[in-house]
Amino acid sequence: MTTPEPLDSTQLGAYFALIETSSLLRHAVEQQLRDAGGLSYVQFQLLASLDDAPGRRARMTDLADGIVFSRSGLTYQAQALEKRGLVTRTPSADDERSIDVALTDEGHTTLRAALQGHVALVRDLFYAPLTPDETATLGDLLSRVRDHMRQAPPRSAKPRRTTRPSR
Amino acid sequence: MTTPEPLDSTQLGAYFALIETSSLLRHAVEQQLRDAGGLSYVQFQLLASLDDAPGRRARMTDLADGIVFSRSGLTYQAQALEKRGLVTRTPSADDERSIDVALTDEGHTTLRAALQGHVALVRDLFYAPLTPDETATLGDLLSRVRDHMRQAPPRSAKPRRTTRPSR
């Protein structure tokens, strides 16, 4: 086993900047969400996904996609949201194995309230130091990396798909 | 309380791309580190910081900076690393309140081994879809955001500094 070709400093810089930027942002945002509506970031993402979905409802599996990495993790969060009345869960009409998750009015209200401070914070922390052009460039580059990772085959090729299929 | 000025779609796109990119990358990297050396990402970062530090040692507080958000969290991780013999902790000579954390040879070896697959993975997932120029641009933009966030005053101005001071 030989020494790996080292990354050059430009590459390393970009990697570390990504890690620290997202870590700082995530931490700040989680705190805000917790203070505002008692939501974890994952819960916030789930509510936001539902809000975007047609009819403000989605199957558990479709909801999981892109947010959570295990089935049981989704069940855990969905139950928590249901307990708080932010979401309802009903067996799906067409496929009786499935569960439809739907945003309640209270869920919608809670989301809107959380979004208030959320948007303000993201604006202050993330967009403030960038020009509109730069924001667009950054978004474009990150989107390409994201798309590449979405389709990247896990190196230690896991045979079966779990919660996180094609998309 | 009025509706916040909504973010436009370019801004939203950049934000979501950042969140999902970092989430996917982080998840993949954590799995690799776990498989390779039984390290969590935080532990990996701590070892890497020590490896960079002069004399491969640092005070607890300085080590925490940029990696961990609470004092007790650092103690927890440092103890875990010490238990595995990857790190030693000795009272500091000059300031007897401080603890010097030093990388052991085994810690260094473990880090190198983990770095092997780590670099390969980051290259495959993160750099592969970008040209060198684009990588540089991305790193530059993210660095600016990071620097801005480092000095950003918490909106709900916390009076006291905790683990995470100026830098």
Place this chain on the structure above:
DNA sequence: TATTGTTATACTCTATAACTATA
């Protein structure tokens, strides 16, 4: 008094594997 670090404690979240039920 302020700072460094630890401890106790409680909590949140995640993942794995075994399981049920439907397709």
Place this chain on the structure above:
DNA sequence: TATAGTTATAGAGTATAACAATA
């Protein structure tokens, strides 16, 4: 047989507050 989801369980990590010791 494969898929959708749940449950039990166990483990890792985090944060807060109270604490001891040094500056």
